[in-house]
């Protein structure tokens with residue numbers, strides 16, 4: 317499913333109204349009817365009491381339609397207006413005029429005390445305060461009302477997006493409604509799917525409000541949910557060489573886990589031949605955990621990291637590989653960082669750069685731009701800050717835009733890791749990944765991701781698909797691990813252990829609850 321920005325949704329709206337001659341009132345009616353249907357399914361309308369809070373824009377207009385539908389379906393409803401009724405325009409004004417002629421109490425709120433009684437006695441609240449038109453932090457009366465909604469303990473349905481969430485970023489602008497259900501219109505907005513907005517929306521449904529498929533699936537919409545195609549069948553005649561050969565250049569004294577998790581995850585995700593080039597003195601202990609890995613002992617610096625004179629060996633070995641993973645636990649030792657920079661320039665096959673490898677190239681992005689073979693970068697927010705030259709808060713405010721810019725600038729596939737990791741492609745496409753959970757925020761989790769992506773490439777997926785599939789499976793593995801072992805205390809080893817189960821579940825068909833969760837939104 318596509319995901320859109322506020323501007324893209326406005327353009328779709330305009331197109332539907334101007335080119336398809338669908339009146340704005342029809343779009344609003346569709347939005348309101350779909351929302352009322354969810355209210356009826358989740359809470360039940362007949363005989364129940366509802367309170368609808370309407371702001372002064374079209375989101376408020378949608379609220380009027382829901383109120384009208386509650387009335388006609390046998391519920392009782394009171395509408396609280398939080399803005400001057402003279403402000404409404406177009407379809408929202410039309411629906412306000414209808415409201416005025418119905419037996420629905422319509423109250424202009426000027427003090428939060430006015431709503432107390434009705435909130436306490438209702439069975440459900442409809443939040444139609446702000447939608448995609450929110451353009452500044454929420455304060456004053458709006459803030460006080462949202463505080464009361466959130467403290468009410470009542471079931472809340474948000475229309476389009478929880479009021480207070482920025483539709484383009486998922487940020488809370490001052491304060492935001494905590495909804496149990498959200499019905500979004502047209503397509504999910506970025507803010508419905510990125511944290512913290514995602515968590516504020518509760519169960520998400522989408523109503524296409526009669527937009528035709530070509531409008532919702534147009535190639536100009538660059539953001540999609542990550543639902544990669546099925547993995548290719550495993551050839552019954554496979555041998556280890558045909559399932560991918562990856563070289564991991566990783567590890568330094570104090571970083572025994574990273575190289576081990578990276579190289580082992582490649583095998584656990586179905587890869588054929590995993591070679592690990594690590595400082596020689598570490599290898600005996602890594603071998604105790606990962607006997608299936610083929611080791612390539614390297615000379616080391618006094619500090620125990622890879623020394624620069626490994627360059628020739630590493631380069632000639634790289635030339636025989638399907639993919640090279642460079643970076644996990646390499647350390648920030650200057651000699652090793654310089655080695656990384658020379659390798660990045662010369663490695664002739666697809667290259668995944670992670671961790672300390674990213675730090676090494678952050679000041680020399682020209683090395684990535686000049687690479688002939690594909691490059692994959694897997695930064696977390698801090699590493700993305702180093703690569704993009706923006707601060708972490710700036711990235712949070714514009715995760716998708718910055719990812720698009722950086723991936724295009726570097727002509728690289730970039731995985732911006734975090735809750736709902738984003739995959740950015742050089743042509744501007746972005747995939748929002750929904751698998752995974754908070755237990756995966758643990759050391760070594762990213763190392764497991766590198767091997768999982770490499771394994772997908774080794775098994776024949778093109779680079780971009782391999783990244784999407786790898787990110788998805790890594791999250792699925794974490795979700796399966798969480799179901800058995802819980803999120804608290806999950807470690808990279810747990811994610812690693814569940815990779816074979818993730819591969820199996822992905823092939824056999826996911827359990828219904830995960831399938832629903834990964835679909836992002838129920839289509840009404």
Ligand SMILES: NC(=O)C1=CN([C@@H]2O[C@H](COP(=O)(O)OP(=O)(O)OC[C@H]3O[C@@H](n4cnc5c(N)ncnc54)[C@H](O)[C@@H]3O)[C@@H](O)[C@H]2O)[C@H](O)CC1
Nearest residue numbers: 344373374375446447448449450451452453454476501502
């Ligand atoms: N295809 C669709 O998605 C459809 C969407 N509909 C609904 O329309 C809204 C967007 O409507 P819009 O009028 O542009 O914006 P809002 O209703 O969100 O409100 C804007 C309104 O609020 C003021 N405002 C903004 N921020 C603040 C603030 N922090 N404090 C106070 N006031 C604020 C602003 O000045 C405006 O006056 C969309 O979300 C859908 O719900 C259509 O109904 C159907 C088609």
Ligand SMILES: [K+]
Nearest residue numbers: 446475477479
């Ligand atoms: K809303």
